[in-house]
């Protein structure tokens with residue numbers, strides 16, 4: 001029986017029904033908010049041109065120094081929060097802020113759903129390299145149910161991680177009175193998205209409510225829960241304690257306003273962002289280790305390694321938008337000049353859309369669902385303009401060529 005869901009994931013409804021691919025990299029207009037211009041070039045590639053030719057990086061570094069001078073403390077207390085689960089990008093930012101700019105970062109971690117061995121090892125190595133960390137491990141019973149709900153209603157179990165990743169650091173900033181928060185890159189700028197995000201060093205959580213709503217799939221946690229209490233027999237209001245839901249939500253606007261804490265800064269505004277260089281930097285400085293084997297769905301060994309569940313985030317994105325994990329790596333490596341488009345296409349031919357089977361059982365067990373239910377939900381996310389069945393097998397209607 002086909003799985004039925006509400007229309008809570010709003011961004012899929014806004015995806016153009018005609019598919020265009022960028023002529024320079026390997027992304028299409030199906031990525032939410034990505035625009036492919038009249039010359040057939042995507043926002044991500046245009047941003048690369050802008051980074052390479054227009055931005056005065058020395059001036060941007062001065063802006064960074066001025067910002068840090070304004071926030072740097074001399075009493076030994078933390079002066080900046082860096083959200084991190086131990087990966088190469090946040091490790092790079094934290095290490096630079098501490099050892100190059102003399103800041104005193106507090107690392108804040110919203111725990112992955114299920115750490116991989118390499119993920120927990122890299123996380124510990126990062127702390128070993130000189131950082132204090134506060135980690136939140138959410139209530140497992142609630143978290144699993146929210147993950148299942150997010151998988152079914154948003155096509156992305158990982159959404160519960162994203163909520164905490166966005167809100168837990170700002171909750172900690174308010175709690176500990178630390179008025180500077182630094183993320184690595186704004187994915188919207190670096191990996192093709194809303195062109196309006198370019199040239200913005202920070203996002204203000206108080207002023208950009210629509211932006212946040214857009215990013216969080218168009219439906220707030222409370223709207224999702226209200227729906228779930230009504231429609232889902234595996235979730236009941238009694239077992240969802242309000243306190244345990246705290247970090248899935250932002251602090252109140254009054255709290256943020258009174259403490260002057262609502263901005264989150266992006267390091268990629270101040271520094272020319274190259275993921276591969278962050279990787280080399282962290283190998284040298286924070287004890288970062290790549291995976292011994294390539295990540296399923298792609299060819300790389302060093303990006304997004306922390307969570308056993310995260311292969312399904314990429315797989316479902318492939319189902320929803322026809323854009324998989326290999327595309328992600330290939331697109332930015334073409335833009336960064338590491339590979340050609342032809343090499344990228346060959347890699348995609350091999351790995352794009354590969355099913356993440358290694359942790360499939362972990363995923364099913366974590367969400368407490370059957371394999372049949374998994375596929376029912378997956379198939380419910382296949383947009384008719386993207387997928388059709390050929391000889392009984394699902395195929396993309398407009399693959400990249």
Ligand SMILES: [Zn+2]
Pocket residue numbers: 022023024025026027041042043044045046
């Ligand atoms: Zn492009």
